[in-house]
Amino acid sequence: MAPPKRMSGWRQFKAIIRKDIVMELRTKEMLTSMGLYALLVLVVYYIALSQAGANFQVRQIAAGLLWLVFIFTSLLGLNRSLVHEKDQGCLDALLISPIDRPVIFFGKAVGNLLFLLIVEVFIVPLFYFIFLGSQSNADVGGPVWMIVLALFLGSLGIAGVGTLLATMSVNTKGKDFILAVLFIPLMFPLLLAVVAGTSAVLLAEPGYAAVFWQMMALAAGYDTVMLLAAYGLYEFVLGA
């Protein structure tokens, strides 16, 4: 008798992502909570900047503010995404099923990346209109695709390393607190690079393209090293 045919890695991967998307379409929980949280952070920004005066150029710090929204939002999203898996016993089911462990990592990481990117698609234009649209130099700045590239490279690292850390933190007593404590120091170099890159494009001072590409090279290097490490270590985390 021939051994039962196993699903190929690609099909397993697609199945995990489909599961996350179907669940999201039914509950709409991740996107509403992440989106709402991002909006609340924008309100807090408005409060913080309300006394800055008309001469204050928000553009100078806009890149940092923008990434701050995504740090907080992704912390919330990553925690939710893995808490679901654990509470509903889905992670155990995934472990019992004949799915390769690395595929679970990539499936969850890509799912988290997808949700983060969707939130970014809504929040970035909103952020622009609220904080930068009315400023005197609203039309200066580099091409938009550069900002998109910076957002993608940053989100890739956040989703990849974040998935590993969230898988650990849901199994601890502190959950979301532990995630923040582990996540922010590890993300530090990546965030520094993408904020510098985004800021270079937003300000578009002479020679900004060179700075931008240098920062993107650093971000890509960080992503490569840390994603490989996360991929290698995920199996140990799942096995424990």
Add this chain to the structure above:
Amino acid sequence: MKQLKVAIVLVLVGGLLTTAAFFMAFFTAEVQTFGTVTLDKAVDTAFGLAPPELQPPGGGVSYQRPWFSQKIFYFHVPVAEASFLVLIISAVFSVLFLVKRRPQDDTKAKVAMETALIFVILTMITGVLWTRASWNVWWEWEPRLTTYFIMMLMMIAYFVLRNSIEEDERRGVYAAVFAILAAINAPISFLITRVIPSNHPVVFQSGFAGSNLLPFIIAQLGMLALGYGIYTARMSEELLRERVEVAKEELEG
């Protein structure tokens, strides 16, 4: 109990060597003395200028205690290098634990991380003292300072993580995974903080006289002995604790 004796000897040796290096830094190292020395440019804001009658007539500035703040170099740099070494040792034990799953490797990684945290905190304190004296600021987001700050946060996170997990095996694995990520992350942090565009000048004087090397090496050896001493002392404590646990279980069973 032999381990504890070794630890005490090592700590004593380390203390002796670092103390010796401390005195050598003042009395045999080249840039030293408590008198007034004329230098061709302003170097140090830690202590005031010499009184006007001692100022040289043509060019140069006389200081009361030139390069005085530089003496912390013989403490600060050895501690910093030792902290980095111990962090790497901790990461190596973490890898060993993940591969072989021996509980003692986990304990060793934890104890090494504790030692590294002590050294990182000492580095931060001495570093802040020096930046205040030499750059006239308490804190500066300069690459080395920033990297050490992040390293300290990661080490604290390591212990926070350990404390929030109850099962031994899982705690070991998660802590090991995080220790490896932290050890990979530290050099990347350093690289990126060095190349991001920054408004702050990087003020680092270099150059090393031969007579300064000896106290430096002695201080470095002292720090390493001290580090290994602390590590051994904590390890013997952990082993005793385990023996107590086993004895308790036997009594109950």
